């Protein structure tokens with residue numbers, strides 16, 4: 001991060017603005033809205049600008065810039081079209097430790113202005129760290145269309161009741177939970193629909209009825225994180241991820257998804273590489289209960305879908321036993337994600353009428369004990385999870401049982417992520433292909449005629465094998 005975003009109260013403080021033209025006027029308007037007292041310095045000043053400064057109780061010095069004009073100022077801005085003057089302002093300000101911004105010249109700035117979406121008192125600032133103001137403005141225009149104009153009124157209504165709620169609920173966490181419910185509920189809807197009075201009445205009633213114990217009760221959310229690409233999360237997964245106090249995650253959860261957790265959430269890694277469990281399953285199960293008993297909202301984030309080879313059932317067992325509230329959030333499982341991103345339809349009217357998800361995980365003894373003769377229907381697609389290490393055994397088992405060695409087969413590594421790789425061969429040839437080319441975990445094995453469609457429906461940029 002090149003710049004730290006902060007929101008700075010500058011009301012009543014003196015800000016030096018050097019420049020008398022159009023660009024200075026734009027900055028002056030912004031500073032004026034934030035309540036700054038302007039000290040404007042320029043030999044010539046546009047009438048609109050002069051009027052604005054005077055109305056705001058500021059001062060105008062119709063002369064060239066001199067360093068002593070920085071006396072007593074909080075911030076300095078240079079908005080002239082004279083490079084030498086801009087540089088002089090920047091140097092003089094920096095020499096005195098005064099934060100300085102030179103319009104359109106990031107190297108001369110110690111702070112920069114973000115693009116903003118204004119739903120006062122809600123202000124959203126967007127910055128590209130000076131790298132691309134166009135990109136920041138583009139994002140701003142998207143956000144503008146997303147957030148209803150009346151959103152500011154909701155923020156203002158909530159602001160007006162903060163004190164009252166603080167008296168009712170001394171706990172900061174309880175208050176946060178209360179406001180989260182308000183934002184998702186009737187008060188918000190009424191405000192956005194223009195029914196300000198009804199919204200205020202509703203909010204007052206909710207404050208009256210607010211119950212810290214009820215709000216603070218711990219909960220467990222068993223949430224699928226999908227196969228990797230954070231875009232594949234569901235809305236609910238995202239909402240709960242941002243609500244959770246604690247996020248308990250394992251190795252398959254991609255950094256892009258983890259990024260979406262609340263900034264101040266506690267992130268707990270519980271590992272799980274093959275054969276190297278950072279925390280034994282029993283301890284994970286107990287951990288969820290322990291956190292929830294402390295009144296925390298616990299998000300147990302699992303790769304893919306929690307109920308498909310995710311031990312979701314086991315993890316809930318103790319939660320149920322302890323009588324803790326919980327939710328289960330489904331999301332794209334690896335088979336669906338990898339197949340879609342590889343352009344392999346798992347079923348197809350001409351090629352596959354059914355699909356079977358199978359675990360290729362071997363028992364502790366190293367044995368892969370699978371009912372091979374159940375997997376012989378040519379019109380059934382087979383998807384093996386955790387099958388990378390067992391690939392030679394899977395191939396041999398299926399061929400011995402009678403599935404044709406010419407059946408198309410593909411191994412998809414790091415599916416849906418950048419670096420996704422598809423190795424395509426046949427049931428007979430794939431083990432050697434993979435041994436030669438190597439494959440990164442996690443990898444998913446798809447076997448069946450539908451794999452033959454991969455070259456045709458391939459769309460996601462990947463390293464083809």
Ligand code: SAH
Nearest residue numbers: 227304305310333334385386415442443444
């Ligand atoms: N609950 C998960 C599966 C967990 S088992 C789900 O629904 O997807 C772990 C196995 O999932 C891995 O061994 C691998 O076979 C598969 N897997 C998960 N993410 C994957 C990815 N991004 N690419 C390929 N395979 C993946």
